[in-house]
Amino acid sequence: MGQPVNVGVVGCGAISAQYFQTIERLPRLRVAAVADLDLDRAREAVRPYAGVDVLGVAELMADPRVDVVLNLTIPAAHAEIALRAIDAGKDVYCEKPLAAAKTDAERVLLAADAAGVRVGCAPDTVLGTGTQTARKAIDDGLIGRPVAATATMMTPGHERWHPNPDFYYVPGGGPLLDMGPYYITSLVTLLGPVASVIGAASRPRAKRTIGSGPRQGEEIPVTVDTHVTGVLVHTSGALSTLVMSFDGVSTKSPHIEVHGESGSLVVPNPNHFDGDVLLSAAGDADWRPLPESAGYLGAGRGVGLADFASTPAGTEPRAGGALAFHVLDIMESLLASAHSGAGVRIASTCERPLPVPLQDA
Template structure:
């Protein structure tokens, strides 16, 4: 509080550009160093950013100026990098999922607790105006008691556009672990924690062909299920149906719908920060677009780090490690149910994160105007 949080990035792949765009705007976050196993990628980022140093991974983790490590590595090494950062006295914010397995994720949370470090994790899209406006509508009783929800993600596969899609089809990948965090995080934010699941999954192709980039035409193996369906029972009784697929061509289904006794909500794409929330109230003749009423305005990837920086000591960030662990536990439980053919009790739980009031954050000079600081969110 009162000074920017100094951040170092480990992993300068494609997703880093979105974080960099936010950091240039956010007054509460200061990027000081970047690192990548491919040093040329780190150097390329440093050249585009004032006062940012390109370091080796070990040098960044040891750098006393770095207070928080933004972990943008591939899922298979999320836990390894996070544990090294915590051991070096840093807090950590990671791309989703928190780790490749809940076992690894638990070691990260335990190490952070012992060290007094803070753990945050994507997705922070749930902090934007789209999901938060939907949450406020639910909290304000606009649909009455929540009864059910549907969440659908359907695509023919990321190999069509991604030049190096291998990890999407290796253990730790697949449509559920890749895209599921956006949808499950949103369902937990809207409806609360999940207590049990039933899952089914299928594996339709053993190979995929890369469709773009220098490896176009190369065939890669598929080692995971590429279509997953889950039935999630929430603590308060609502039941969500989750469909995550790399085997479907297209869908017209809303990304997320929530149904209650007095109305239904269409929730915008949970992979975005904004979007229209639509309500069809009992007795209405048409859908109504709700006014934006909650969430960080004009948010982007990295706003979860700014929210973490504004979180009082000892409190859990909204995009925190406990939520990310529960989401990973839910997804693992769906896959376990699909393997065993039996319902699975979800062992973890988490409180619904605190709601985000409608907030325009403090923006760096030259990148827009400020209406409210991040600290105002916790007032």
């Protein structure tokens, strides 16, 4: 009782540094061991942190000290590593998406259920004060009954800055699978699960050029859609319009807006934990910021893992497998609709995650 949860991290790429920094300041968690295909990279990643063992993947899975496996591998390896953790009898928390394909994600959830272990998944940014304050405003009736939302992400593509961007342009990547989880998880948090979708998509360029690092100037193939748009029909009846693109340059559109019968909200970037929530109620002359009223204050990547680890048995974690599977189902269905030209019913559903009262992370 009172001991921190020991975390075994698999994958020490770029995102791992943010997790390590957050876990270092969360008393509920402790990084016990890390593993990576490149052991030198793993050693370098944990060099600032004392007492962390660098192991092979099999060693980490077998280590009895490890309570939960934090899966930070590339999307194509998410299911494989999750299944290995489950087979070892350990809870597992994945970077988004839960898997590169819905069929693989389903295998993970079924295996976890059979083994009696739990599955969690990023993004946990929606647990911060930005999305949670907006959610509380909706729940408190500040905009009346929600009827619509927009979500927009527009960028030229991650190959500009990432030295090894190949995985962004293969199945499991693209703007929808890479950035969509932030936006769709936020929309489900705000408006509830999705019943059906209709989409359209394009792939204007067959190759991308790496813009930085030792491979600068190298061309890589594009095998996924790089501009995806569509409409999500929420079970509540609200309609969300989504645009996810690696083919634009910039946009002045809010990341997310939610419109109700008596007001509208601007919701901050769901890739961040905080930010100003703006309200324009009927009769207001202008937008006004709302004070932070819900969510984890000072949160960083990894707070969802802490929330997951402290969720009582029998309660679905806020960043849980059911939500992550539903979000993946929505994204795959949106792409299926884009390619078929027909609307698609969403087979899965989930409970709207529990709200986060305002508290320090």
